[in-house]
Amino acid sequence: MTNALDIEGLTKTYGSGFEALKGIDLKVAQGDFFALLGPNGAGKSTTLGIVCSLVTKSAGKVSVFGYDIDTHLSDAKLHLGVVPQEFNFNQFEKVFDIVTIQAGYYGIPLKKAAVSAEKYLKKLGLWDKRNTPARMLSGGMKRRLMIARALVHEPKLLILDEPTAGVDIELRRSMWSFLEDMNRQGTTIILTTHYLEEAEALCRNIAIIDHGRIVRNTSKRELLQQLSLETFLLDTELALDTAPDLEGFSCRLDDEGVLEVDVHKGQALNDVFMQLEQQRVKVVSMRTKANRLEELFIRMVEHNAPKGETKTEGRA
């Protein structure tokens, strides 16, 4: 079956001489929910920008559902819906007009566009705001408007660049649910995000890009299996003065008196609880300290950093 997205040897060097992409190969299968992760400046937005033809590539091949963007750009674009990182609609237009105008650019007559616009504005909870100028919407509503706009022509591949940036948790969860629903109905989704729990919750396959190169491209499951250490936070019934001595485990108290226990791959959590039971420490709740994917991501990006550059921060 044709891939939803095929990228081969993609490079991009900007006019300033900055080499944003250094030969990327990427395949996204039809129906996939795919995450493209990477630190700021890694090349995520450049990659997606080239796919959406907002950025011109220096070399390489890009195909969307088998349509090469060099030879069949129009066909490739018909299959694409794009939700960019930054608001890019006319702030003075009304919500309904923004969506129907976008449909018009795809050659959809107004009558048909109005039906599609109503469907997605209702699904995304914006129907009541249809006659409101876009500038009057809240940040979360603007994000949802961009999703409705991207879907109005019913694309088979939806690209979302940081779709939930700056969105509160409740709204983020409802957007996740909406995207999961779209994916279940057959829309292939490619997502970039800084919220790694978002990628962990939604995506089946993940590519990590850094310094213009794909450093990992695999399934989320396989990626998480590589995790050799997880830290658990245990809330105890009674406050502890010192961390208990747990044989085979490293543990400590954090600043708030919560017990932190490191569990290596192959070790059983039961052993932790058994030893705590023996020491009469009662645990009332438990959670993981860091997002698992986040931990892996940081390790991979740090490992890939060029000599002299130790952290991912400060590379935006």
Add this chain to the structure above:
Amino acid sequence: MNAQALFTAYTTIVLREIRRFTRIWPQTLLPPAVTMTLYFIIFGNLIGSRIGEMGGFDYMSFIVPGLIMMAVITNSYANVVSSFFSMKFQRSVEELLVSPVPNWVILAGYVTGGMARGLGIGVIVTLLSLAFTQLKIHSLPMVVVTVFLTSALFSVGGFINALLATKFDDVSIVPTFVLTPLTYLGGVFYSIDLLPDFWQGVSMANPILYMVNGFRFGILGVSDVNPFVSLGMILAFIAVLTFIALRLLARGKGIRH
């Protein structure tokens, strides 16, 4: 995209442009009407009555075609340059760039939008001029063809300006320092017969002179230049500027990274 889809995309751009300039009519339609009325009163009535005849017509009749053309030129240009640059500035141009609309449809849509405003203002100014003078049309086809082509030409010019502009200053530089001087020196207010030979020769290098005189020929039947040469010049400029605009679009100049 098939022909019907292309037409839908084209009309979407055109209607959006028309909706834009009519929504902000106090900024787009009212000012040229006020300015041109002042021209008619001051230059036509007050000063014109002391000037006497120009090209065989009273001064008011002589300047009306030029003033209509001036309004058409400046508004066609201003509409496209401000609208497209605003889209670049707000990044809403990306809505067009990610869609399958071909470049020539984008250009055609914006040029038609510019023409809608330019010609709309032309009609308003023409109606206003009837309060000051009587217009007798010498050649309606010449009037229509000249004004349509001139409006198209300056709409394409505005589009190129918008593509090349990187800041708001760049949007006003061409109208202020190129378009306005060329229009004023393009025979709107005088016949180039009044000029010494040398300056007549220099004036012949001003493209706006051909447009103003072509239009004046259509209305009054008099012109400083052959009206067919005027039409030829306008068509040649349209061809060159359209080629440049499409090349810039294909290269993504000012709109793609």
